[in-house]
Amino acid sequence: MQTVVVWFRTDLRLSDHPALTAALQEADTVIPLYIHAPAEAAPWSPGAASDWWLHHSLAALDADLHARGARLVIARGDSATVLARLCSEHNAHAVHATRLYEPAPAARDRRVTEDLAARGIALLLHAGATLLPPEHMLKSDGTPFRVFTPFWRRLQERCAPQAPLPAPATIPMPADGIASLRLDELGLLPRRDWDRGFYGRWSPGERQAHHRLAEFARTALADYAHGRDLPALAGTSRLSPHLHFGELSPRQAWRELAGGGAAGALETRGTEAWLRELGWREFAQHVLHHFPHTSDAPMDARFERFPWRRDGGALLRAWRRGQTGIPIVDAGMRELWHTGWMHNRVRMLAASLLTKNCLVAWQEGARWFWDTLVDADLASNSLGWQWTAGCGVDAAPWFRIFNPVLQGEKFDPQGDYVRRWVPELAALDTGYIHRPWTAPPAMLAACGITLGDTYPLPIVDLAASRAEALAVYKSMGTDFKSVPIPTP
16 A cells, blocks of 8 residues: 655645645555644744634644545654654655745755655655746746736736646545644744734635635626725735635636636736736746745845845834824734735835835835735745835836825725724824825814824825935936846
């Protein structure tokens, strides 16, 4: 009787799981395994919000396995050591897993492959984390894409994904006992109840991922091209954490919404717009694979000498706490703290304020998002922050500095989003909700608002800080083509 191990990582599902399918075709019995080894992802070990999601996602996966006659084996420690011991104890000759592209996990997998091979055990890595493997998506000259638009065109040409694989009806495990930790022994849930706002908003697990996908397709997809920009509305899919933890594969999402066709042939603008966002996620994975240094360092080499405020001090603390005095940004930062998520447009505004108006290094903001987002994804997080800071591939022009007041008035015109998350401003007239420092003193007093006390004054002067940022950026020169970009 042959036994193999299926090593679950960020692929916590049973359907459309090529590694699991291959394992079941190859062996008589399968050991579903999760190894808790956060240090192996250093320096980007999962943050607290990710740990919360992981706990509940593992619980959901274990329940799904139980329904098929199996269970999730949980271990902790060095992955190579755990795998070697488990394979030895149960005479398993191979380990199947989904290939990962983040720098540290990819390096870990190379090391584990060598360690296991020395013991006569094969680590077999399968596709499943992306629509197409990064090594298959190159320009005609064989180099990786650095600009999204041509990447998206190529992806649409090549991406007519095969039908997703069905979940197995049964998963036979070895009859002898297999030692396992209890899930709560991993200590993933917080000791203090800062996660109260997560419950009721999020339901981790494969089943809930498909429920959310179907609900989004039914209620918000048709108007997504417009609704995705309005933070007060439920106009986005909120599928990002499900995709990050692999409860839903990108192939399943594409097939469900595109019906297997190419995005360019779709009839609804909403579907096209959402698949384009899925394309951005794919692009981020490809960029990080080909340029692994971009998780910590800028793609544009000039920004290595950019005069960031490496220690943002009071500016960074106020930004983290949602106390910047800029209502739309404060609303987003408070939404993030209470729910583990922030509307995408507001993420962009919050990032622009920190990097452009405050000149705080983008890595500081990326670290905070990494710890507080339930959908913290290294590739997307790094790409997004470098895009806003102007130092990455496909970067926003360095002179693009978003005005959060005008953005708030355009995309939260009635102030509903601000009123929800910044209740101390709730009584303010709509004309001043995004610029309370311009409201007449009598109006502020009537609303119970004392600027600098009940609500902060802006931490920076938006016009003056914009001018300062433009001067600093301009001092670096504008000929981006003259700067050598590292080759992968």
